[in-house]
Amino acid sequence: MKVPIGWLADFIHLPTRDPHELERILVSLGHEVEGIEEFRPSFEGVVVGRVEEVRPHPDADRIRFCRVDDGTVTRDVVCGAWNFEAGAVIAYARAGSRLGTSTDQPLEVGSRKIRGIVSHGMIASARELGLGDDHEGIMVLDELGAATEDDLGRPLEEVIGLGDVVLDVSITTNRGDCMGIRGLARELAAYWQIPLRDISPSFPTGPETSAFEVSISDVEACPRFVAHQVDDVRIGPSPLWMQLRLLAIGQRPISNVVDVSNYVMWELGHPIHTFDADTISGGQVIIRRAEEGETLETLDGAERPLLAGDIVVTDPSGPIALAGVMGGASTEVSETTTSVLVEAANWHPPSILATSWRLGLRSEASARFERGVDPNLSALATARTVELVALTSGGVPRSRAVDCYPISRTPWTVDLTARDVSRLLGPAPSFGDASALLERLGFGVDRKGGSAVVTVPTHRADVTRPADLVEEIARLHGYDRFPDLVRHGSQGGLSPEQSAVRRLREALVGAGLTEAQTLSFIGQDDLDALGLPLQDPRRVTIRVKNPLREEEAILRTTLLPGLMGAMSRNAARGLKSVRLFETGRVFMTRDDPEDPRIPFQPFHLAMVLSGPGVDAFAATGMVDLLARVADRRLGLRQESLPGLHPGRGAVVTCGATDMGIVGELHPAAVRKFGLDGRVAVAEMGLGPLVSAGPSWMLEDVSAYPPMVFDLAFVLADTVPAGRLLEVVEGSAGRHLESLELFDEFRGGSIPDAHRSLAVRITLRAMDHTISDEEAAPIRRGIAAAVADGLGGVLRGSM
């Protein structure tokens, strides 16, 4: 909310006008200041002048020749405006004047010849002076109440008292009471402990009582409706002082009645609506919820379909305004309006919120009603509006307002104890000091010892509980004045799972992979690009109801599309060797086993690798690294897998559990992501890898030398090397220390469709040296097991 400092000063005697000091204080009270702007239209050299004489220009129809008295001399000026005659008091920009606001490039005024007559300067319009958009005519200062003949020759700046510093204050959603200058002034008055200079509107009234009857059919929708009719109104510009204030807060002056409504909303924080009273039929105003199917043409000319929850102001002909959001076109105040019905009503905040958001009609008025406006303010707001409408339009108010307030809001009480305060704030402030702070903020405090009954003023609807009062106490006491105490807990460890995840990440980084974070969303195209068949579980997805883009409409079931997108972007930037991994949640449609109310969202770990020399083994090697770091025995079951190269893909197994996939992405998928060459990938559930950390306990090591021997077997190509290792391991006995496949050989004496695989076996015992005699039967046992289980033939002995 824009807050001109000069306007604040209407309500309190400001001990300082330094905007930075005011900022510091407002921020300390919880009102963030987002900016400080200077509103300072500049018109160096412009003085108050009077038009002495006006006559037609001898050589032109559309401009006139004037003689202007600037208080010292009278000069010739040519003017294109027609909204004045001789005698008008005007803003005379003498030759050499500089016009414009502080932000614009100033306009320099000179003497120039126009159609044969030298014009010494100009008579300025509001827009030329940076005082608004009005360019229809020049500013007639005496009509605007801004200057009289007595001011002749005085600098315009001095006469109309211009310039202010404007604070841009952000009001939190709980503080509707601070959405007006008066509300913020009340906060500052509490801070400085000085009185608030409140307004008390007064105006002469006519004899007639109101011609309108008001009825409210839904008291929740409309707790209060105050209306006051003003007759004999003349619509015209509002006075300059009001226009200047509106300009300072960024509101465009329109006409006296509209400007007054805006002015009062800003001043008091209570939105005002005005109707052309003559356009309301039947003398009846009924406030009710809209009926499904009703429509209303709003001020902006749009035909708005209404819903049952919307609140409408109606007359017997139907809706005439969308309450709290926008007025209706048929009852709008226009240039020809002569009788105005001023409305200050109170509306149900959630209804206004729903309607304004649904229709995209968020306004200064809806922002206030959404936060909540004190219904007890409506009478004052009406009176202030009527006062200013009468003042600026010459209107005559009816003798009294119509005030429909079926259930009035009265102050409520909250019981507060000393313990309530001290358990949240500590020993200071004391309960006595706390009570005094509340009183400064306008709360009534009836204190007896360590407990008090606190009466809450009706503009503080946000305060209903002791904790709310404690915040008020803390705020005014000053957050800076509380001590800084470091609060220790007692459980700063990581869980075994959390430690394991950190180790896995560290290992992958150590192995040259870079961690990526990709979006949690994928698109249908991503699943298609991977070539997943329709029945693939990764296609069983949860979709976002309101996605930002179609490519981000699905919650990811796999991390690979995100990583492939990342690889593809890097390739496009010329990076051919890309090694990325990510850990993150994927989303399944089945229930979370620990909380069946929500879907299962396990963490996955995935990697993508490309570049010279990269093939499936780059990924299987990383899987092996993960197995070692996690102290897990992971196996590979090679098979043709969706999305992967049919001959270069495997399921990663852990015991009987399938926990992921590894291999090369199918070349078709690689191309779909705009890449070429081999791309090695792996993706697995992180949970099984980290569900129990590695053993903490040291295993003893043997002091005896190892027995090492190599065995080579001729095996059919259909036997995976991994199977050979399993069989050897299963038959080598308890002294097996390590096992390594170190050679694959084809050709020579090896039959077709066969290969020789050589393994190096290391045996070592804890308590003795293994002799050749002891090793011989082990060797024979292994050979027999390979022969029996895999049909492998031992190639001589080595």
Place this chain on the structure above:
Amino acid sequence: MDLERLAGVVGDARARIEATSDLAELAAAESETLGRRSEIAVARRGIGRLAPDRRREVGRAINEAVGTLTAAVEDRRSALQAEAENALLEQDRVDLTLPYGRPARGTHHLLTRTMEDVCDVFRAIGYEVAEGPELELAWYNFDALNTPPTHPSRFESDTMYVKAFDDRERSGPDELLLRTQTSPMQARFMEKNPPPVYVVVPGRVFRTDTWDATHSPVFHQIEGLAVDSDITFGDLKGTLAHFAREFFGVSARTRFVPHFFPFTEPSAEMLVWFNGEWLEMLGCGMVDPNVFEAVGYDPDEVTGFAFGMGVERLAMVRHGITDIRHFYDSDLRVLGQFR
């Protein structure tokens, strides 16, 4: 051989040994001077023929001579071997400034690092680390956190919801949404754990925000919660000020100003003085009694503080990053700088 002659032979032999220039020459010289046919060997074999009274004297002299020459040969051999090795090593010289097989090393993502850094600051003062689901019930994200059913943050313009994917009716508090904050874990954690509670919760959150330099539909937060029988506003201030000093450096100054959040009362915002300006760094406050009631804690028995901070914001401020998209674009030239 008389002793004088022996001395001469030894002198010559020694000169011969020391003059050798490679190991082959040395072997030849050794054979010549100490071998079976050498003068010394011949003389040794002739000792028996000497007069008994001279045998002892000549024998000792010959042994001495053999010892001297053997040592000379060994010395020379060591010297020649060293020379030979040096020559070989010289041939083995390489240019160490040539490029090498670079050991692989990737980088951690800066967001991961930042979250670990923040968690570690709190772990060091005894807070545990917990994580919660990203697809969450409206109950935990809003209702349990004292956010009224009509609050605009629930609108689709702020919060992402999901389409029905099975035959279950999910509405009101049961509606599924992508959590807009890590705060729902406050309620989940308290439901499962009796007080006292000291926990931080890092994680991914979502909002219906279109991409620009400071907005991303996906971002990260770290939530913190401390609940005990005697926690006051000063504990909140001191603990978070401690965090700021640990994270931004010992000279980091903090300032707390009132703010509004539905789930804390009093609420505050912490500003940190960094690079010459006060920056809004996190929201915090004393846990609202309604939150305690929602999770089954007695608001009359416990008090607590909660806070939430944006991980991207922390990282951007600390590392001078001006565009949030750097975190999600996975440009290796950027990620590689995060070490």
